[in-house]
Amino acid sequence: METTITLKRTGAKMPLVGFGLWKVTKETCAATVYNAIKEGYRLFDGASDYGNEKEAGEGIARAIKDGLVKREDVWITSKLWNSYHEKERVLEGCKNSLALWGLEYFDLYLVHFPISIEYIDPKVKFPQEWWGVDGKTVTPIKVPYQETWTEIEKLVDAGLAKNIGMSNAQGSLIHDVMRYARIEPQVLQVELHPYLTQESLITYCKRLNIAITAYSSFGPQSYVEINCDKGAVSLLEHDTVGSIASKNGKTTAQVLLRWALQQGLAVIPKSNNHERLVQNLACTGFELTADEMKTISGLNINLRLNDPVDIHPSFAIFA
């Protein structure tokens, strides 16, 4: 099986299995990234909002210094936070992240959400998150996506991002971007798991040659620790996934990742635990049958766990 997906515009080969950095603690992040590289991970999915880009960069730098990898062997993704969408802020947002990572360029830079909020100086609050300095007020601002995208394209011109893409976007927004993009999005990163299968979005992106990275592959699991799992039955402990896992001699986590990979999607599982991190990377050496794929897809209940409408009613981007 292929271990990378080739992006249309640049021909760059993006690893299909990467490591997600959301909720990787600052204290453990550098060591986790270093050890993940040792185990074979070559893609790291970061974001300004995760607040651990400096530590992740330290892990990369140590791995390069120790000769485990060269810069060009690792794929680093980062994301522009919502408070940097205005045209005069985009470059600043990207440069801040690059400085934290200690990198000259990102392999992939995404617009984190199609939602714009009031700027906050990182010296005052960092990561800025959704809320203002008082920690509770959310202040939306009016920035058209085109304004942000036009600036994101300039990051490619400046050599700061090799590839650019979107995140948390639906078909209608992608359709609009394709009307004006000078540099088309190469990747869409979205929540996608057996409770939220999004078949028509996958079909549309394949038609446009936009690669999809599925996030939160384990569904509710990631949201338990932030009390946002919406009471859903765990996919990792689901009987249906469990019986397919035992039949294949794999764990439920590996089956969930494999289900995404077999649809041509990239995955970025996160783990703060070394054993699970290693286990997640080993999701390529087996094949689910067409029936098993269908059975897993049949679990779909259109359950969206990461929905910004839960932050503010005017952020109903998936309504």
Ligand SMILES: NC(=O)c1ccc[n+]([C@@H]2O[C@H](COP(=O)([O-])OP(=O)(O)OC[C@H]3O[C@@H](n4cnc5c(N)ncnc54)[C@H](OP(=O)(O)O)[C@@H]3O)[C@@H](O)[C@H]2O)c1
């Ligand atoms: N673009 C966006 O808006 C967006 C949003 C969400 C996520 N993401 C990206 O996608 C990445 C992955 O998504 P995610 O972090 O939400 O969730 P995830 O990778 O689906 O799940 C992580 C959760 O599963 C547990 N876990 C990991 N491996 C396991 C295994 N083999 N067996 C049992 N439990 C396991 C982890 O616990 P332990 O850590 O204790 O192992 C953690 O609680 C993020 O880290 C981030 O990079 C992007």
